[in-house]
Amino acid sequence: MIAGRDRTGFSLVEMVAAVAIFSVSVVATLEVFTLCVRATTASLNHSRAALLAQEEVIPGSEQGDFGEAFLNATWTLDVLETETEGLYEAQAVVSWPERGKDKTFALTTLMAER
Numbered sequence: 001m002i003a004g005r006d007r008t009g010f011s012l013v014e015m016v017a018a019v020a021i022f023s024v025s026v027v028a029t030l031e032v033f034t035l036c037v038r039a040t041t042a043s044l045n046h047s048r049a050a051l052l053a054q055e056e057v058i059p060g061s062e063q064g065d066f067g068e069a070f071l072n073a074t075w076t077l078d079v080l081e082t083e084t085e086g087l088y089e090a091q092a093v094v095s096w097p098e099r100g101k102d103k104t105f106a107l108t109t110l111m112a113e114r
Contacts, residue, residue: 042098049073049094049105072097079111086113 010018052066053075063076073096080089091108 038099042103045096045098045103046105049096050107053092053094053105053107070094070096082110087111088113 048070052070052073056066056069056075062078063074065074073094075092075094078091078093080091081087082089088111089108090111091106094105094107096103
C-alpha cells in the first residue's frame with residue numbers, strides 16, 4: 001500500500017521558493033516604509049522651518065536659533081534695498097542638519113518703509 005499511496009504536501013524546493021518570495025516581499029515592504037518615514041521627516045522639517053521663519057525670526061536681528069522648538073536649527077535674516085525707494089526685500093534663511101547634510105529653507109518677502 002505504501003507504493004500506491006498519493007503523496008500530499010509540499011516538497012523542500014517548493015518551501016524554499018515560497019520562503020524566498022516571502023522574504024523579498026518583506027524586504028521591499030520595509031524599504032517602502034523606510035522611504036516614507038524619511039519623506040515624512042523631511043516634510044516635517046521643511047514645514048517647521050517655514051512656520052518658525054514666519055513667527056520666530058526677530059526683526060532687527062541678523063541671526064539666531066530656535067532653541068527647543070527646532071533643535072540645531074539656526075536662522076539668518078538679510079534685509080536688502082530694492083530698486084524702488086522705500087521698499088526692502090527681507091530674506092530669512094533657516095538651516096538645520098538632516099541625515100548628515102545641511103538643509104536650508106529660505107523665506108523671502110517685501111517690506112515697505114513706514
